[in-house]
Amino acid sequence: MGKVTMGPQTLIYPMPVLLVGSNVDDKPNFMTVAWGGIANGEPPMISVAIRHTRHTLKGIRQNSTFSVNIPSSDMVEEADYCGVTSGSKANKVEVCGFKVFHGKLGSAPLIEQCPINLECRVINILNLGSHALVVGRIEETHVSEGCLTDGKPDVNKIKPISYIMSPATRYQALGEVLAKAFSIGKGLKPRQ
């Protein structure tokens, strides 16, 4: 199969839809981030890329804390809104009807309606160009009781959203289970 080159592109599939929160001038604000992922195992850390001009970044710098909230697919309208609106112009918490709580860190606002909430303390902020890559240590994890099965977070109840860039920007749900991890590949052996 032939290949086509397209120049440098920010093209990975799938990306998560994350609501990153901070208190800006003591007021909770949230923005949508698709450019983020786990950054370290022990201790647990996460990284999120945020454009320098974003209101949420101001609050992250003020408190050196932030939150990462995972919305479920029935929150797709709110998740999209938080990506297209600036907290400098609208009270997103009010518009979206988010119930906000604070946990262990005190200064990282968390969204009750989101099935998963991570409280993070800033470890590093790299200026990479258009964006700041904020690396945070995950200090506490909150999971909605209704999203557990046998005490474990259950993806079928969490119903996370994927952000897809191309051929058109859109949100997708997860689909069929393909295989068990750390298992299906064990059958592969060197070909004789």
Place this chain on the structure above:
Amino acid sequence: MGKVTMGPQTLIYPMPVLLVGSNVDDKPNFMTVAWGGIANGEPPMISVAIRHTRHTLKGIRQNSTFSVNIPSSDMVEEADYCGVTSGSKANKVEVCGFKVFHGKLGSAPLIEQCPINLECRVINILNLGSHALVVGRIEETHVSEGCLTDGKPDVNKIKPISYIMSPATRYQALGEVLAKAFSIGKGLKPRQ
């Protein structure tokens, strides 16, 4: 709805399944990474978290380049294999039958069978604990011709894999389209 605290967890949904490649002692090697994401917009950059002991990291340090290849769901067996096997003990390229090519950078091995291939040059390596967070500038993007629609990468043809951590580690395909991005949220207004 009540919340349960679970301590610090590397818990985000969904995570991508990426095959990160490097030439180790001039031999192409690939490992599976779920902990990665776009790190910057202009210029395009990506970050991947790699355990310090991994063979692939050795090659990244040797060349200051690496690749990120996105496998499709029909490569789930190979993707899993590359996560559970070390390149110090097996020739993964041979076992998986990967056709390897090199692009613009010359030293970042790319997998022809993967619909998307990103060539990256190392910008920074952060030692965060158990893992190194490798930040790379995306220098070129290759897309399989068969995965384009009207000249654009098409997620329905790419068929990317999501890695799910909990309740059990597994791989899932993408599912239904939930909404158009930068659109569905525009209808939200402050509640009166």
